[in-house]
Amino acid sequence: MEQNRPLLEIKNLKKYFTIESGGFFNRKSGNLTAVDDVTFHINKGETFGLVGESGCGKSTLGRSIVRLYQPTGGNIIYDGEDITNISQHEMMKYRKRLQMIFQDPYASLNSRLTVSEIVGEGIETHNLYTGQEKLDKIYELLTTVGLKKEHASRYPHEFSGGQRQRIGIARALAVEPELVVCDEPISALDVSIQAQVVNMLEDLQDNMGLTYLFIAHDLSMVKHISDRIGVMYLGKMMEITESNELYRKPLHPYTQALLSSIPIPDPKKNKENKRIILQGDVKSPIDPPEGCRFASRCRYVMDICREVTPELREVEPSHFVACHLVK
Template sequence: MSESPEPLLSLTDVRKHFPITKGLIKRQVGAVKAVDGISFDVRRGETLGLVGESGCGKTTTGRLITRLIEPTDGRIMFEGRDITHMSQGDLRPLRRDMQMIFQDPYSSLNPRHTVGAIVGAPFRIQGVRTEHGTKKAVQEILELVGLNPEHYNRYPHEFSGGQRQRIGIARTLALKPKLIIADEPVSALDVSIQAQVVNLLEDLQNELDLTYVVIAHDLSVVRHISDRVAVMYLGKIVEIADRKDLYESPMHPYTTALLSAVPIPDVRRRAGRERIRLLGDVPSPINPPPACRFHTRCWKAQEVCRTVEPPLAELATGHRVACHFPENAPAGAVQDTSGTEVPA
């Protein structure tokens, strides 16, 4: 992983509220708080895994980063430039450096276009000319992702799901981006194909010095591919840590519950593990619970959890957690950057 004093990507208190309107005049009567004040950095060359239950705001976060949707508030920095409210015209050259792999390999490819047209589209849109022509460049990219260069004139319906996802990855790599947002890149694939695509992403990262934000709900996939992991719950980041720290010593009760559901092949280890079953449904993002949003389902919740929102506090190790009563915390108080003490 490349080290740099300045993060490639930085989000500060980013929010996305989708308005709810009513009546003929479209009067706003509320808002869906899909992303509600998240902050994190992504270093060059690393893979940040973004995990959480369906509806927690993961995909919305990915679309905010790539500016496919407009943020309501906050700041998004890419390579030191503020892109939060950058116009589409100014964003166009930046899109060479930021690309997205979409979740569904069936709906993300135009069935009327050939593979050559799909993978070659970024060259045409950005007006990029290559030394030996677009066709040669596209065939080289197809070979890079494990496809036959002779597939150039074939159509998406002629390929399997795994092959289609490779076509999507090839299109993403066409202009050699610096940052790739992978939104559930293997969830629509068979298990055997998932491993192939994950290994492909890792090989491409090492070869091309790519930076990934991998959005997923499969914690096993995230553990395999990520350097750091951020856990989302109901529009908020509740924990961020290095992969090893988070999987071996989770601190937020929500993270602990998620990890307790991950299948373990070792029968002896599985026998000694307690499965934590969360009670109730995920609250509505239209009217989320006050203070700690997890307190309605948390077995450790006390009065302070219902009245005071816990800050995303940081330990000396870099482990960050938003919880008044974190698990597995070292002796002493955990402090956030403002100096607010959180009981361990």
């Protein structure tokens, strides 16, 4: 791999879902625009945080990157190779390098399989280990994620939510990937468990040289784990910059509103904190009109915002914003 070349490049990625009107002919009635013209990159060894409100397209973007969804347009460049439209057979060699941790630890594990079978499935598919070597690898993975050897023979229903997520993480790591898409891996867990899982992910990254796309809506947690952060709204990328810079100097009005909603532990400071309350209606992602997606809720909206879609521009070094207001 060339020096300074990103491990993952996403170029103008689009993912639309066709909406059927129903009836005898099942005619198409429109497109739901889940991801629309998104561009960013992730460097090897870094964590790229992806934040935004529920329904903004974060998870769809993550699933499109690992090709669980076939993109409607744009390009996915992994380690210099365009994998956007390669066949499922060709994609197999990239499945080993690209893995995903799912949001719901209850729905993402097959209840009919033992932990050993769940974690070992990828090992078997990619012919990495067999026999006792495979079993030893499974035991090693379980220990790595904070579980025990004897857990291998149990079923998912015998574990708590936090333990199930650890099993999901062990499954993702089983094929020794380079990049892991973490799709809100802590949102379904108790607060006391969330920090444990995030700390474990950071330790695994240091020990295994992993690269993360960390999708979440918990802004304080994203700041803790991410090197750079991208902010999405209704399928569009609104702002991208380094983590500390985003929290120090948010430029997009939507980012400013998001950050103002973060609770501050100090009751006095929290009371003094001026929260930005968004007014107006959220635009429908079904065949959205031209212009800025955030225009209907922006307190600084101008005529051009409703007519012209702003491009994601570098307004300061390594700080990209899609807003007509920011010069």
